[in-house]
Amino acid sequence: MIKISRLADYAVVTLADLAQQKTPVSAVVVAGQTRLPEPTVAKVLKLLAKAGLVQSIRGANGGYRLKKSPAQIDVAQIVTAIEGPVSLTACVEGSADICDYQKHCTVKGRWDDVHRALREALESVTLADMMARPKCCSQIKKRDKRP
Amino acid sequence: MIKISRLADYAVVTLADLAQQKTPVSAVVVAGQTRLPEPTVAKVLKLLAKAGLVQSIRGANGGYRLKKSPAQIDVAQIVTAIEGPVSLTACVEGSADICDYQKHCTVKGRWDDVHRALREALESVTLADMMARPKCCSQIKKRDKRP
DNA sequence: TCAATCCGGACTAAAAACGTACGATTTAAA
């Protein structure tokens, strides 16, 4: 299935946590609040900082804080920060990559439309959207373990 | 990066090839025409048949043919046939799966919007769209081999 | 100075994807 990595999922949770902080918080604190493993949170925050979504403050009392408002951060940015550019296949415009079958490929260059639609979809949902509290349900959902 | 599997990519090429055939063709023939590895093509065709996108005809002179017109087959169907239901994370409505952090997760259930946008994006492009010849470029694009 | 904190890369282990192979089943044609 098409999916994003767990790390990108964590990134959203991490950013949502940061969005609720007034002062910079360390990776350890974020891990504690989100219950995510510390080293992994640290890794995610590093990637987010590199991508410019959060600001890192070094030294004692340092930590991270959002660099933009939640409404300015969309899912595409988050995913890109963690996993690199969104691209479904190797055969994407501008890609330096090339598949071996290109010579005989009849759909050459035709993934671009899909790719564009996907990117727009991811850009249409912001962090603020994802933080909006659902009115009900989620809290009371009962789940089974699968076999 | 968000990406689909190579198998799904092959599926598109395979379907595009089938779309140009008048009579049923075997997996071996499709492999020859597309230059894709035979066993892999066979696997892809099996999956496509199970999903109802192609019709399989067993026995001598058997093979596969499209069950719908290229305009009726969208990318979402193809990807779903190969990789199963499109879902970005475990935390999707209706999923039997559950992540361990759900109790403290502030974005619980909030991937659904993204998920929906993504699915619509994939449904908006059909096989017919992907087979439409680009007016120019693709054919003459020169590429380098990668190192 | 000292302690807290980020930085960057390297490394290991686990999971998924890929490609392949094989025996069973079906069916058209000889």
Added chain:
DNA sequence: TTTAAATCGTACGTTTTTAGTCCGGATTGA
């Protein structure tokens, strides 16, 4: 009726990707 051409289902080994961990170095406030 026999034979050959196909698909079907499953199982397996390898490769690739992802997740998670760790450590030494750099930065900064107290």
